Amino acid sequence: MRLALGPILYFWPAQAVRSFYEEVAAWPVDIVYLGETVCAKRRALRPDDWLALADRLAAAGKETVLSTQTLLESEADLRTLERICNNGRHLVEANDAAALHLLGGRGPFVSGPHINAYNAATLQWLAGLGARRWIPPLELSRDAVADLQHARPAGIETEVFAYGRLPLAFSARCFTARAANVAKDRCEMRCEAHPEGLMLHTREGQPLFAVNGIQLQSATPCNLLPEIDALKRLDVDVLRISPQPQDTGRIVTAFRAALDGAAPPDLRDLAPDGFNNGYWHGRAGMDWEAP
Amino acid sequence: MAVVVRKPELVCPAGSLPALRAAVDEGADAVYIGFRDATNARNFPGLNFDADTAREGVRYAHSAGARVLLALNTYPRSAHWARWTAAVDRAAEIGVDAVILADPGLMHYAAVTHPQLRLHLSVQGSATSRHAIAFYHRQFGIRRAVLPRVLSLAQVRGIVERSPVEIEVFGFGSLCVMVEGRCTLSSYITGESPNTCGVCSPARAVRWEETPDGRQSRLNGVLIDRYAPGEAAGYPTLCKGRYRVGDATYYAIEEPTSLNVLELLPDLLACGVAAIKVEGRQRSPAYVREVARVLRAAIDTCAADPERFRVRAEWGAALDRLSEGRSHTLGALHRPWQ
Structure with missing residues (x-):
């Protein structure tokens, strides 16, 4: 089983992104997804900058994949999408049907977690379009993934979102701008002040969601590290770790060690509010079922 | 000279036969329904149609010149696949005028098994750009796409201009703040x-x-x-x-409020949307009757003379009475909302 680093879901300054990937080059991670998947207004790095970063990581021996935006609204969004899909050098992760429109039938691509592949017929269809790897929708359970593993077409790899805050929803509205009482068109990139999102609590103080611009994430990180044996038994090919500003290297190292047969290291100190794994166990996503 | 506009269809929700009749009686051009199970996105207790009531609904609508669209717009997991394909077969057999689908696997099944069955891409299909719509058209021959409630008016206009298929937009009802089909x-x-x-x-x-x-x-x-x-x-x-x-x-995400696009009707008609949809299959027949009545009057008035169209106070008041929080919004169509 290989390890992948998902795209950075937050808005970090260009220098922070570059330093992050300089470290990544030395981490025991096999695949690196790069690019802006959340908000088109985040332009600290342009498509060409992402391509240059991907080139550097590829030269360092990583398999590189350029991830595309999930919610596409404007003609400018489509132009950026076209630039990425036509990059000619790196594999592309489709997160919307518009990307499938540009990638389908033109060689291999990755079908991302926001392409709704819930059943074997859809997976078969994606494989026919050229999907070489797919990431199941985050709300699919172990049993549903197992059903699809039995039915999956030859030549398509399965990658499971294994660690990080789950991207749960996308909107036209920016909830970070709303929290600052400004309109999205005048947001002045407020999300840059929140490198791991802005916590939303219930009125009883329960952490519920992390606000990340137009995206809402789970407040707690999903953690499937204790499930590694089950993931191996299911013939899952790749595990995805979603980047966070701190400790991502430690998480990668922990997964690598567990994949190599060591007892899964304890990561509890990374999540003061706990982890979730409810989706994997067929329950409410926020739940945690102790291993 | 008066501007010639395309008059969009009024598409109303029905969670029961009485609601369907109410919508048709008040002039809905089409009514959308669902079967009584998880194959549609309003799977609520006591709601929806079995094969017999659906057949009766189609008969009633067709005799009044209205169409029936059937929502099969959830995403089947492999273990339950046969229930969804059986629902597509049943829809074709009953003679609905179109099925509203979101799942690509199911669209493929419908296109291959029932090539004569008209396919609409559900709002749950998350198609927010002309590329996505063109893709589903090319792949499965969809004839209409329902747009998620995340686009500005200018973006809707841009899509209608370049879409290979008809475009349906939401006009009234509960407001999904998130891209439909991508909210967990x-x-x-x-x-x-x-x-x-x-x-x-x-x-x-x-x-x-x-x-x-x-x-x-x-x-x-x-x-x-x-x-x-x-x-x-x-x-x-x-x-x-x-x-x-x-x-x-x-209200960190959204206030309790309803979508109401009446004041944008002239713009929506001018840009050529094919249909205006009312949300709310979970609502009562009385609700459906009132909303259908107001929307019918508003669309007809607007189409007759779009330049002089004004939202009548009685329409606004009638719809606000039925709205969540008794208030309304244009949602994402109005850029500052975003």
């Missing part, structure tokens, strides 16, 4: 989502409590909101609760 807030809290189970914030997970601090609504134990005495309490969907972000407690 409900399953994150309850285990059931619109995509998998056809429900958002399922009633079985809702609990109301009277406490010294006021009335409280909970969803699977999670506090959605607390209401002061006399304060109107809405249905506890996750995106309409009050939460704390930083030091402020407020």
